[in-house]
Amino acid sequence: xxxxxxxxxxxxxxxxxxxxxxxxxxxxxxxxxxxxxxxxxxxxxxxxxxxxxxxxxxxxxxxxxxxxxxxxxxxxxxxxxxxxxxxxxxxxxxxxxxxxxxxxxxxxxxxxxxxxxxxxxxxxxxxxxxxxxxxx
Amino acid sequence: xxxxxxxxxxxxxxxxxxxxxxxxxxxxxxxxxxxxxxxxxxxxxxxxxxxxxxxxxxxxxxxxxxxxxxxxxxxxxxxxxxxxxxxxxxxxxxxxxxxxxxxxxxxxxxxxx
Numbered sequence: 001x002x003x004x005x006x007x008x009x010x011x012x013x014x015x016x017x018x019x020x021x022x023x024x025x026x027x028x029x030x031x032x033x034x035x036x037x038x039x040x041x042x043x044x045x046x047x048x049x050x051x052x053x054x055x056x057x058x059x060x061x062x063x064x065x066x067x068x069x070x071x072x073x074x075x076x077x078x079x080x081x082x083x084x085x086x087x088x089x090x091x092x093x094x095x096x097x098x099x100x101x102x103x104x105x106x107x108x109x110x111x112x113x114x115x116x117x118x119x120x121x122x123x124x125x126x127x128x129x130x131x132x133x134x135x136x
Numbered sequence: 137x138x139x140x141x142x143x144x145x146x147x148x149x150x151x152x153x154x155x156x157x158x159x160x161x162x163x164x165x166x167x168x169x170x171x172x173x174x175x176x177x178x179x180x181x182x183x184x185x186x187x188x189x190x191x192x193x194x195x196x197x198x199x200x201x202x203x204x205x206x207x208x209x210x211x212x213x214x215x216x217x218x219x220x221x222x223x224x225x226x227x228x229x230x231x232x233x234x235x236x237x238x239x240x241x242x243x244x245x246x247x248x249x
Contacts, residue, residue, distance in 0.1 A: 013214070016193035020222075023197065033178070033199070040197040041173050048190075101169035101186045101194070110174050 001063040007047060009056040012100060018059055019044040031136065039068050039134045042114040045107040046072050046130050052097050054128065070132040078124040086112065137245045139202050139225050145243050146236050148204060148227035151211065152220045158201045162246050165237045169194040185233055187211050192218045201225060206233045
């Protein structure tokens with residue numbers, strides 16, 4: 001099964017709707033709650049990042065017999081130093097984002113913790129592609 | 137601990153209630169949603185002073201059954217509707233975070249993580 005979502009920039013009211021929708025679909029498919037939670041957390045953090053840091057973007061999801069594969073692509077500013085961004089506590093988020101309870105530098109580490117595979121490719125000025133895989 | 141007991145202990149107002157007999161096994165007191173996503177367990181409840189739609193979303197991602205707002209915080213109508221749609225109970229207490237957590241812990245609601 002394939003799913004496609006378009007994420008809008010700075011839409012903090014609707015941010016997380018794609019993750020919510022995916023979670024519902026996985027529940028309907030009878031996938032175990034442990035797997036659903038891992039996918040939901042990784043995807044939600046990634047979706048929030050897209051709303052916060054990038055200019056929105058697109059999310060494509062493949063639900064396969066052995067795995068759930070999520071690809072998030074944006075045309076945002078890119079990440080200059082991915083190793084630094086992966087560090088717990090490192091953040092470039094604005095005060096507005098911090099007021100929402102995010103931007104504490106936990107997003108990428110959280111994604112890594114919940115994903116069986118996390119790959120980030122980024123080019124400054126061009127955008128970022130994040131791939132997340134959770135095995136079933 | 138059942139949601140209606142939590143309501144009594146914290147003298148909370150129920151803003152939207154679902155299955156008040158639902159058993160809450162643990163709670164997480166935090167204003168930082170990323171920490172909630174990083175450290176919480178299932179069947180839990182979120183205790184927070186933060187009021188925005190992402191609080192409801194975070195609770196949804198964690199399969200939380202209830203959110204207790206502290207310091208008399210009032211969520212917007214949209215937030216209440218969002219929670220109702222996701223069968224998450226919302227309560228608000230005048231207690232501060234410290235006292236709300238302290239009372240619930242003393243009455244036997246286990247800590248998280």
